[in-house]
Amino acid sequence: MIDDVHEPLEQYAAHFKTAHIDNTSSFFEDLVRQSGVDEDANARTVQQLRQLEQQAGGASSTNKWWRVLRGLVIAATLSALVYVFMHYSRPWLLAPAAISAPALYWLHRVIKDSYARLKQLEQACNAKRAEAWGQMAPLNRLFDWDITAKLVQKTVPRIAFDPYFSNGRMQELRNSFGWSGELGGDESIIFSHSGVLNGNPFILARTLTHWMGSKTYHGSLDISWTEQVRGSDGKYHTETHHETLRASIEQPFPEYDNQTFIVYGNEAAPDLLFSRSPSKLSKLEDGFFDRLRKNRAIKKLENKSRDVGEGKTFTVMSNREFDALFDATDRNHEVQFRLLFTPLAQQEMLKLLKDSEVGYGDDFEFSKRNMINIVEPAHMRPTDIGGEPEKFHAYELAQARAFFNTYHNDFFRSFYFGIAPLLAIPLYQQHRPHSDIYKDTYASKSCFWEHEAIANYHGEAAFKHPDCVTRSILKTAAKVDADGSQRVRVTASGYGSVERVDHVSVRGGDGHSHRVPVYWNEYYDVRQAADMVVREKAPTSDDEAALRKAFEQRGVEYQKAVLRRSIVSAVLPA
Structure with missing residues (x-):
């Protein structure tokens, strides 16, 4: 069994890839035998x-x-x-x-x-x-929400997923690692996994992000005019001219996109701040011009390192290639940066950055804010991280087998190379004992990240304002009721729209200015709130009766409640 992962690229190619393929295949065949399907x-x-x-x-x-x-x-x-x-x-x-x-x-x-x-x-x-x-x-019926987590943990024992993202895990990140838990913008959690990596807490999350961008609207106007023109015979005759005048205007337009990222808490180098983005240098080969570009980048780093002055924090490392490709020149603490990126860490990070066959190469952003690390791998944007049991349902066993194996092997490769930049740092491999994060009832309850993901699983349509014509950002606030259930207030924020028209003055070929109509949509805020009941499901027969009572006394048929990741939920009637 492999415990510590000091060489993530080589160990994936030599062990983890094959091990996960075998584990996934064996797991599916066990399910088939258990089901008794002929x-x-x-x-x-x-x-x-x-x-x-x-x-x-x-x-x-x-x-x-x-x-x-x-x-x-x-x-x-x-x-x-x-x-x-x-x-x-x-x-x-x-x-x-x-x-x-x-x-x-x-x-x-x-x-x-x-x-x-x-x-x-x-x-x-x-x-x-x-x-x-x-x-x-x-x-x-045997497919459940935990299969993806079980398979990953079996292949890489250092990774353990939580049944759901709890208040206890959120408190640990806040109290031990100084993370607020807030994303700081108009964002809603679409899905999140939480757990521990080498004994330290992590989150894998996908969010729906909103910002107000702009859109260019176009309009046109057909005009015509006549002119008296002298012909070749010396006589005047009338000619009719036609022209299409065009105009455009730019107006605010709501835009949305998904982000997928990993948050990791670790006490190593607690004062260090840095950030880096994918570098084009990582894709360069060893040709003459590629070496020239690398040398030019290294020269810039050396010049920056020689600059002296108040507030100077950057000192180039002896491994110039690592410094050029990793490009974390905004670091604030050289001693702790070197403590983190030892020669082995630099070597393994370079392998990840330059690889384009086994993994995904240099496609990730990486920032460290004291004890919180955030990695945003571009390759994970299209990766389905939910693992909903329904997606594995099929009427053909051969097709179900192929999809099950493909999905879980693709997820493992994507997630593994999402955390690979963290695995490449030996100091992060030091085991830290688990905190007792489930020491009270509140800590065992699902946290607001999980509530947002549950609301999004129910769908925006269940909460959105009737006048909303865009996506809705769902935010939640919860309170615990006397029976242990959580009543979650879900607020859906979106935009309605009204059609407007602006007239833009455009000079035509007739020598006159014309008012060209440009139609556009003005967006205005709309917001609506609805309630949802959420309750964690305990693995006991007695809890089934309590669950049924908790939902039915709130006017919800228990059969219509949704079970998702050990949590039962339903949207309450208005």
Whole structure:
């Protein structure tokens, strides 16, 4: 078993990648055995379903072409009737009608029979698909929210995930590491994992971020004018000119984006502050011009290091390449920076920055604020970090197996290289015993980050203002009721809009100024609040009755409550 991870790149390639593939595959096969699903029977059912789907597709195509042929016959009949009406006496109209009527009657019967056949095949497909779903139901019921965390922890024992983000974990980050827990902007938590990495707390989070940007609106106006122009014959004649005048204006526009980042608390180098962003130098090879660019960057660092003056904090390190590629030149404490980035740490960090095959290369921002480290890896933006059980539900065992393995192996690679910059620092590998973060009832309750994630899981539509035409930022505030449940007030902030028009003066070819209309949307704040009940689920049969009572006495059918990561929740009726 590998405990400490001092060489994250090599250890992933040599051990963790294969280990996680094996662990994931074994876990899925254990679920299959536990479920009792008959793989051969399911494969036969799915094969029969595919044959029916193929037949239904053929019947649909045939029905379509028969209908096209009927349309052509009708069009030909109408054309013939018009032609006869124009060139012959009216009794002759009976001729094309008499010819086309039997054909149309026959086509109608064929299309009707074809449609009936198609419906029969579609019903057979639905029945066979339902049979396949029934075969897979025992396996689908076994997927839960904790599988992703269990698999990661089995592969890398130094990582342990919490069942949910609790007040205790938030208090630990605040009290022991000085983190406020506030993101400092218009942001809402979409999903978050919390846990410990080498005994120190971490958070993996995805947020919805809002800011007021701008949008350019365009408008146009068609104008025309006449001019008297002398022709080649010496006479004047009138010419009409046309022109499209265009104008644009810029107005405020609400914008939204997702961010995925990792927060890590560690007591090492407690006074150190620095930040770094991805560097283009990391992608350079060893060619002449690439070496020239690196040397130029190193020269700049050396010049900066030689600069003297009040407030000077930067001193270039002996490993010039590391300093140039990591580029944390805003650091405030050289001694603690060197304590953190030992020669081994520099070497391993350089490997991560320059690698483009095993991992993701230099794609991360990294900032340290005293005892809080924040890593924002670009490669994690598209990574699905939720692991909702429903996404693994399938009616075909072979497809479920392929998706399960692909999802968890992709997640592990993405998350592993998200924390790899932290693993590359040996000082962070020192084990710190767990704090007793669940020492009281309040500490064991889910925290406001988890509440925001739960609200977003229910969906913005459950909380948004009826006039809102944009995304909504959901923020929460909770209080604990007498029965131990938390009543969470969810406030959804978004924007309504009204159409406006501005007239922009534009000079036309006629020598006059014209007012070009530009239509745009003015956005105004809208806000609405609703309540949600949240309660942590205990693994006891007695708790089931308490849960049912807690929801039903608040006017919520317990069957309609949502179980998510050991937490049951529901939006309360207005």
